[in-house]
Amino acid sequence: MPVRVLVADDARFMRQLIREIIxxxxxxxxxxxxxxxxxxxxxxxxxxxxxxxxxxxxxxxGIDAVRxxxxxxxxxxxxxxxxxxQEALVMEALQAGASDYIVKPFKPExxxxxxxxxxxxxx
Amino acid sequence: MDPVxxxxxxxxxxxxxxxxxxxxxxELEKDPRAGEALDLVFRLVHxxxxxxxxxGYDALSDLAHRLEDRLGRWRAGGGIDEAGGVTLLFRCLExxxxxxxxxxxxxxxxPPAPELVAALAAAGAPEPEPAKKVRPQPARxxx
Numbered sequence: 182m183p184v185r186v187l188v189a190d191d192a193r194f195m196r197q198l199i200r201e202i203i204x205x206x207x208x209x210x211x212x213x214x215x216x217x218x219x220x221x222x223x224x225x226x227x228x229x230x231x232x233x234x235x236x237x238x239x240x241x242x243g244i245d246a247v248r249x250x251x252x253x254x255x256x257x258x259x260x261x262x263x264x265x266x267q268e269a270l271v272m273e274a275l276q277a278g279a280s281d282y283i284v285k286p287f288k289p290e291x292x293x294x295x296x297x298x299x300x301x302x303x304x
Numbered sequence: 305m306d307p308v309x310x311x312x313x314x315x316x317x318x319x320x321x322x323x324x325x326x327x328x329x330x331e332l333e334k335d336p337r338a339g340e341a342l343d344l345v346f347r348l349v350h351x352x353x354x355x356x357x358x359x360g361y362d363a364l365s366d367l368a369h370r371l372e373d374r375l376g377r378w379r380a381g382g383g384i385d386e387a388g389g390v391t392l393l394f395r396c397l398e399x400x401x402x403x404x405x406x407x408x409x410x411x412x413x414x415p416p417a418p419e420l421v422a423a424l425a426a427a428g429a430p431e432p433e434p435a436k437k438v439r440p441q442p443a444r445x446x447x
Binding site for chain 1: 305310313314317344346347350351353354355357358360369373
């Protein structure tokens with residue numbers, strides 16, 4: 182069974198890049214979201230195995246979206262997508278309950294390894 | 305990764321972003337404390353930085369990072385509180401447009417104008433934080 186992933190990022194470029202990195206490696210991108218509100222809605226609808234969550238997004242930050250998703254499903258597994266220089270925000274997201282994080286610019290092998298680790302975590 | 309495909313994707317999205325930044329700067333010109341416009345510029349510049357870094361357009365990513373850093377301080381302070389701030393943003397927009405146009409024409413981004421970099425670092429603004437190598441650890445209890 183492929184790992185079902187919901188990809189949240191306000192940049193189409195980044196969503197496409199994540200999709201192309203992970204799909205050949207046994208992940209299935211079941212949905213995409215371009216803002217922090219729609220990722221919560223898509224999560225409720227799709228119930229993916231893993232969410233990749235950009236931090237800086239319109240309508241609601243990725244960190245607020247983490248909190249809302251975990252309120253819906255305390256076992257949700259979320260990997261934050263951060264940029265260099267966002268260490269404090271990553272820490273805040275992890276404290277809010279995110280499982281792990283990946284850093285832009287992506288190293289494909291690191292993205293895959295992190296998402297596999299996140300997907301294997303117990304719910 | 306297909307570099308041509310991603311370059312085209314970058315050019316398309318970056319051009320949209322620059323247009324949106326321009327419109328937001330017109331709002332900020334009227335009201336330098338327009339929080340929504342400042343948030344929008346910050347987010348778009350952040351997005352531009354990430355895309356440029358992903359394709360190795362380091363000069364573009366670096367200028368965006370410096371600008372993002374400056375925007376972050378203005379956001380934290382409740383708005384653009386210094387004379388010439390909005391003018392500086394327009395100059396940065398122009399600088400980013402020149403670099404994106406160069407990517408379109410040559411496939412590479414030239415270095416930003418040194419006076420622009422100096423202006424961003426001026427007025428007592430600290431240099432942007434260097435990329436730290438410290439890896440934040442998941443908090444106790446985080447899954």
